[in-house]
Amino acid sequence: xxxxxxxxxxxxxxxxxxxxxxxxxxxxxxxxxxxxxxxxxxxxxxxxxxxxxxxxxxxxxxxxxxxxxxxxxxxxxxxxxxxxxxxxxxxxxxxxxxxxxxxxxxxxxxxxxxxxxxxxxxxxxxxxxxxxxxxxxxxxxxxxxxxxxxxxxxxxxxxxxxxxxxxxxxxxxxxxxxxxxxxxxxxxxxx
Amino acid sequence: xxxxxxxxxxxxxxxxxxxxxxxxxxxxxxxxxxxxxxxxxxxxxxxxxxxxxxxxxxxxxxxxxxxxxxxxxxxxxxxxxxxxxxxxxxxxxxxxxxxxxxxxxxxxxxxxxxxxxxxxxxxxxxxxxxxxxxxxxxxxxxxxxxxxxxxxxxxxxxxxxxxxxxxxxxxxxxxxxxxxxxxxxxxxxxx
Amino acid sequence: xxxxxxxxxxxxxxxxxxxxxxxxxxxxxxxxxxxxxxxxxxxxxxxxxxxxxxxxxxxxxxxxxxxxxxxxxxxxxxxxxxxxxxxxxxxxxxxxxxxxxxxxxxxxxxxxxxxxxxxxxxxxxxxxxxxxxxxxxxxxxxxxxxxxxxxxxxxxxxxxxxxxxxxxxxxxxxxxxxxxxxxxxxxxxxx
Amino acid sequence: xxxxxxxxxxxxxxxxxxxxxxxxxxxxxxxxxxxxxxxxxxxxxxxxxxxxxxxxxxxxxxxxxxxxxxxxxxxxxxxxxxxxxxxxxxxxxxxxxxxxxxxxxxxxxxxxxxxxxxxxxxxxxxxxxxxxxxxxxxxxxxxxxxxxxxxxxxxxxxxxxxxxxxxxxxxxxxxxxxxxxxxxxxxxxxx
DNA sequence: GATGAATGAGGTTTCATTCAT
DNA sequence: GATGAATGAAACCTCATTCAT
Numbered sequence: 020x021x022x023x024x025x026x027x028x029x030x031x032x033x034x035x036x037x038x039x040x041x042x043x044x045x046x047x048x049x050x051x052x053x054x055x056x057x058x059x060x061x062x063x064x065x066x067x068x069x070x071x072x073x074x075x076x077x078x079x080x081x082x083x084x085x086x087x088x089x090x091x092x093x094x095x096x097x098x099x100x101x102x103x104x105x106x107x108x109x110x111x112x113x114x115x116x117x118x119x120x121x122x123x124x125x126x127x128x129x130x131x132x133x134x135x136x137x138x139x140x141x142x143x144x145x146x147x148x149x150x151x152x153x154x155x156x157x158x159x160x161x162x163x164x165x166x167x168x169x170x171x172x173x174x175x176x177x178x179x180x181x182x183x184x185x186x187x188x189x190x191x192x193x194x195x196x197x198x199x200x201x202x203x204x205x206x207x208x209x210x
Numbered sequence: 211x212x213x214x215x216x217x218x219x220x221x222x223x224x225x226x227x228x229x230x231x232x233x234x235x236x237x238x239x240x241x242x243x244x245x246x247x248x249x250x251x252x253x254x255x256x257x258x259x260x261x262x263x264x265x266x267x268x269x270x271x272x273x274x275x276x277x278x279x280x281x282x283x284x285x286x287x288x289x290x291x292x293x294x295x296x297x298x299x300x301x302x303x304x305x306x307x308x309x310x311x312x313x314x315x316x317x318x319x320x321x322x323x324x325x326x327x328x329x330x331x332x333x334x335x336x337x338x339x340x341x342x343x344x345x346x347x348x349x350x351x352x353x354x355x356x357x358x359x360x361x362x363x364x365x366x367x368x369x370x371x372x373x374x375x376x377x378x379x380x381x382x383x384x385x386x387x388x389x390x391x392x393x394x395x396x397x398x399x400x401x
Numbered sequence: 402x403x404x405x406x407x408x409x410x411x412x413x414x415x416x417x418x419x420x421x422x423x424x425x426x427x428x429x430x431x432x433x434x435x436x437x438x439x440x441x442x443x444x445x446x447x448x449x450x451x452x453x454x455x456x457x458x459x460x461x462x463x464x465x466x467x468x469x470x471x472x473x474x475x476x477x478x479x480x481x482x483x484x485x486x487x488x489x490x491x492x493x494x495x496x497x498x499x500x501x502x503x504x505x506x507x508x509x510x511x512x513x514x515x516x517x518x519x520x521x522x523x524x525x526x527x528x529x530x531x532x533x534x535x536x537x538x539x540x541x542x543x544x545x546x547x548x549x550x551x552x553x554x555x556x557x558x559x560x561x562x563x564x565x566x567x568x569x570x571x572x573x574x575x576x577x578x579x580x581x582x583x584x585x586x587x588x589x590x591x592x
Numbered sequence: 593x594x595x596x597x598x599x600x601x602x603x604x605x606x607x608x609x610x611x612x613x614x615x616x617x618x619x620x621x622x623x624x625x626x627x628x629x630x631x632x633x634x635x636x637x638x639x640x641x642x643x644x645x646x647x648x649x650x651x652x653x654x655x656x657x658x659x660x661x662x663x664x665x666x667x668x669x670x671x672x673x674x675x676x677x678x679x680x681x682x683x684x685x686x687x688x689x690x691x692x693x694x695x696x697x698x699x700x701x702x703x704x705x706x707x708x709x710x711x712x713x714x715x716x717x718x719x720x721x722x723x724x725x726x727x728x729x730x731x732x733x734x735x736x737x738x739x740x741x742x743x744x745x746x747x748x749x750x751x752x753x754x755x756x757x758x759x760x761x762x763x764x765x766x767x768x769x770x771x772x773x774x775x776x777x778x779x780x781x782x783x
Numbered sequence: 784g785a786t787g788a789a790t791g792a793g794g795t796t797t798c799a800t801t802c803a804t
Numbered sequence: 805g806a807t808g809a810a811t812g813a814a815a816c817c818t819c820a821t822t823c824a825t
Contacts, residue, residue, distance in 0.1 A: 035805065056247070058798060069807040074800075169394075176391060183374030183391075200367060200374075203360075207398030223825060226788055249815060260790040265817070267788095414804060417809055438629070440794060451811040456796070458809095551776075558773060565756030565773075582749060585742075589780030608784065631819060642786040647821075 039076050041066040046087045047126065055084070055131040085144060088132030092147045095119055099154035108162035109205065115158055116181055116201045123185040130185055137178050151178055168208040180204055230267050232257040237278045246275070283338040286310055290345035299353035300396065306349055307372055307392045314376040315388075342369055359399040371395055421458050423448040428469045437466070474529040477501055481536035490544035491587065497540055498563055498583045505567040506579075533560055550590040562586055612649050614639040619660045623701025628657070658717060661705035665720045668692055672727035681735035682778065688731055689754055689774045696758040703758055710751050724751055741781040753777055 045066035049057045059080060063073040077083035098118055102111040123130050136147035155174035162168045184200050236257035240248045250271060254264040268274035289309055293302040346365035353359045375391050427448035431439045441462060445455040459465035480500055484493040537556035544550045566582050618639035622630045632653060636646040650656035671691055675684040696703050709720040728747035735741045757773050 032805065038806085059800095060798070063808095070800090071802085071808065072806055075805070080799085171390065172394065173387075176387060176394075179387070180374075180391065184370075186374055196367060196370070199362065200370065203363070203367075203398035204395055205398070207394035207396070221825085223788060225824075229789080250817095251815065261816090262791065262818085263789050412804085414809060416803070420810080442794070452795090453797085453812065454810050462795095553772065554776070558769060558776075561757075561769070561773065565753075565759055578746075578749060578752070581744065582752065585745070585749075585780035586777055587780070589776035589778070605784065611785080632821095633819070636787095643821090644787065644823085645785055648784070653820085 035076075038066070038068050038072055041068065042073055042076055042083070043087055043090075046083055050084075050087065051126055059083070084132050084135075085147070088129050088136070089147065091122060091126060091129040091133070092136070092150050094122060096150050096154035098122075099157050103157050103161060108158065108165050109167050109209070112158050112162055112168075112177075112208070113201060113205050115155075116177075116184070116205070117198065119181045120185050120197055120201070123181075130182070133178075133185070134182050137175070137182060155181075162208075167210060169210055172208060229257070229259050229263055232259060233264055233267055233274070234278055234281070237274050238281075241275075241278065250274070280338065282313060283341050285313060287341050287345035289313075290348050294348050294352060299349065299356050300358050300400070303349050303353055303359075303368075303399070304392060304396050306346075307368075307375070307396070308389065310372050311376050311388055311392070314372075346372075353399075357401060360401055363399060420448070420450050420454055423450060424455055424458055424465070425469055425472070428465055429472075432466075432469065441465070471529065473504060474532050476504060478532045478536035480504075481539050485539050485543060490540065490547050491549050491591070494540050494544055494550075494559075494590075495583060495587050497537075498559075498566070498587070499580065501563050502567050502579055502583070505563075537563075544590075549592060551592055554590060608649075611639070611641050611645055614641065615646055615649055615656070616660055616663075619656055620699065620701060623657075623660065624699055628701055628704040632656070657701070657705050657708075658720065661702050661709075662720065664695060664699055664702040664706070665709070665723050667695060669723050669727035671695075672730050676730050676734060681731065681738050682740050682782070685731050685735055685741075685750075685781070686774060686778050688728075689750075689757070689778070690771065692754045693758050693770055693774070696754075703755070706751075706758070707755050710748070710755060728754075735781075740783060742783055745781060 042062065046062045049062045049065055053061065059073055060070050062083070063070040066073070073083070077086060099115055102115050105111040105114070123133060132144075132147075133151075136144040136151060152174045155177040159168070159172060159174055159177060163170050184197055184204075233253065237253045240253045240256055244252065250264055251261055253274070254261045257264070264274070268277060290306055293306050293309075296302040296305070343365045346368040350359070350363060350365055350368060354361050375388055375395070424444065428444045431444045431447055435443065441455055442452055444465070445452040448455070455465070459468060481497055484497050487493040487496070534556045537559040541550075541554060541556055541559060545552050566579055566586070615635065619635045622635045622638055626634065632646055633643050635656070636643040639646070646656070650659060672688055675688050678684040678687070696706060705717075705720075706724075709717040709724060725747045728750040732741075732745060732747055732750060736743050757770055757777075
């Protein structure tokens with residue numbers, strides 16, 4: 020039987036849970052449409068809750084941001100794990116970059132969050148930082164172990180390239196250009 | 211006989227010229243530190259002029275932005291012309307990217323402008339668009355003519371890479387990482 | 402069974418009500434002293450609330466204006482109803498004009514609103530338009546029915562006179578002059 | 593031979609005179625279109641001169657205002673003089689009010705100036721104050737001397753009525769209503 | 784005298800954040 | 805817990821006015 024802490028973590032109220040979900044969905048929406056500087060009131064409004072409720076759930080803008088973006092991070096790292104099982108580690112790498120870019124492309128808000136996770140020292144992003152680095156590292160190590168790519172590249176580099184190319188890919192019809200850039204970059208990685 | 215405009219352009223006041231310069235410098239500074247959404251009042255403050263003066267010189271944020279960023283563009287394209295004279299076109303390419311990134315790194319404001327110039331259709335940026343494409347094209351053509359690099363890369367791609375890597379390089383001490391990324395990318399370009 | 406709106410109107414916060422009152426009082430004051438273009442910040446300041454609070458209650462200057470002025474209109478039309486019970490309809494008319502002018506004189510802000518209500522086609526003022534016309538018509542009809550005054554005067558005319566004389570009476574110590582003008586005008590009305 | 597003051601009043605420069613005229617015309621225009629609070633820069637712009645020039649000619653807004661409006665005042669008082677020669681002093685009175693109202697109706701800016709001249713104590717308006725009072729007095733005295741109207745009305749009252757009815761007459765199609773109001777008022781004046 | 788640049792006060796408006804209910 | 809009102813800092817922008825040329 021589990022030890023019970025002095026102050027029991029009580030089951031959260033049903034509406035509290037629902038509100039949290041709504042806020043996350045609303046935030047994803049609003050950040051996607053209005054960019055990462057969109058007003059928190061807009062988020063609350065769209066979620067159909069009071070601004071106070073937003074603040075209770077996410078005391079800072081960053082906290083909300085992180086929560087929204089944690090989902091993307093998780094998808095990205097699950098993808099890495101899946102691809103790590105592929106036959107060709109270079110193909111896996113290429114695929115991961117492409118998929119990652121595609122993912123980010125559909126969620127505008129995520130981009131800045133991604134960038135923050137890599138760049139910033141804010142510990143709100145520690146989780147994502149770790150998670151993403153692990154995912155990228157996984158793929159790199161496999162490729163390096165197979166002596167297929169140069170060994171002076173770090174997981175961090177890979178993340179930066181992902182972000183960089185994503186940042187570029189905001190144009191219309193950039194799909195094919197992005198693809199070419201990924202190719203060039205991966206070609207540059209080859210031994 | 212010199213062409214004379216209908217209403218002769220009177221000699222600009224000394225302080226007007228000085229203020230314009232100061233504003234541009236201040237804007238470059240402020241945009242670098244605070245991003246492209248930094249407040250115009252901060253710019254005026256740093257330039258040591260009244261907010262009204264800023265507005266007289268640059269009636270909209272975009273006007274200021276464009277003016278600041280025209281300088282970077284000009285520097286960048288002059289650099290391309292200089293490097294076009296170098297012996298090794300691949301080295302020239304590498305150098306241009308590095309220098310470009312370094313340039314942008316010191317003037318963060320320019321980055322967004324750069325991105326806009328490439329991405330957006332706003333005709334404020336038509337000048338830069340043209341200018342930069344020409345510069346990048348110059349270097350690419352030389353390298354392609356020498357059969358040193360693959361021929362499916364466009365000037366536009368190069369610009370995107372420049373922007374992309376710049377966007378990544380916002381951390382401190384990224385100098386060496388950026389350098390590595392440029393290398394990887396240029397390696398990918400080689401035939 | 403009482404009609405219940407879909408989303409029940411929760412009891413307003415005590416301070417909210419208080420602030421609304423204060424704002425209306427302050428606005429009346431400030432508009433009276435400073436005219437209708439007085440700054441909204443001045444209104445907030447005098448009400449002792451933050452400027453944001455003013456904006457929450459009255460999102461536009463017109464909204465505030467209308468709210469302030471609705472009171473005057475109501476007072477004015479209640480007065481007409483009271484006077485309609487007087488013995489002499491001409492005396493009632495005279496009294497109403499005098500009282501109306503006095504009322505307006507103490508609330509200068511209302512003056513422009515009054516003018517707007519009669520002149521403009523803005524539907525914000527439709528309510529007042531109707532209300533005032535009804536009030537003036539009440540008095541006129543009684544006097545006409547008694548064959549005491551000429552019958553080519555309309556409620557609208559009466560309102561215009563009220564406004565006109567009020568507009569004149571901005572000087573200090575005009576009490577007696579205004580009184581004389583009302584007399585002259587009412588004399589002109591007599592059959 | 594005239595005494596020559598120590599500092600001779602030299603003949604004004606031709607362009608100075610021209611600018612003054614232009615400014616007056618521009619101001620009349622701008623005040624009519626944009627109301628009395630229109631910006632002085634707009635006036636200068638329309639006159640095609642620098643803002644500094646405007647200030648040299650009219651050091652305060654009031655000074656400009658007064659200069660523009662002096663013309664109307666003069667017309668109004670000339671009219672009074674002309675009408676003083678008419679046979680029927682009551683008709684003259686009626687006519688003067690009507691004409692005055694018509695005059696003001698075509699020059700929006702003038703209205704406020706008129707009101708100021710009567711209401712304010714600003715000595716910029718002393719000239720107009722005097723001029724108008726004289727004009728109104730002329731007509732009143734004739735009518736009183738002929739025992740046609742009550743004797744407790746002052747020139748000041750008459751001016752107020754003129755202003756008041758003008759202020760009312762901003763609606764469209766008010767021509768006929770204004771006319772009726774003037775009639776009523778003049779009827780009220782009759783002995 | 785004419786010009787138009789410089790200045791800054793002051794108005795408007797928006798939001799992040801706190802707090803009363 | 806949820807709600808939304810209150811708050812004020814801060815941005816934007818527009819002139820009136822002064823002053824350098």
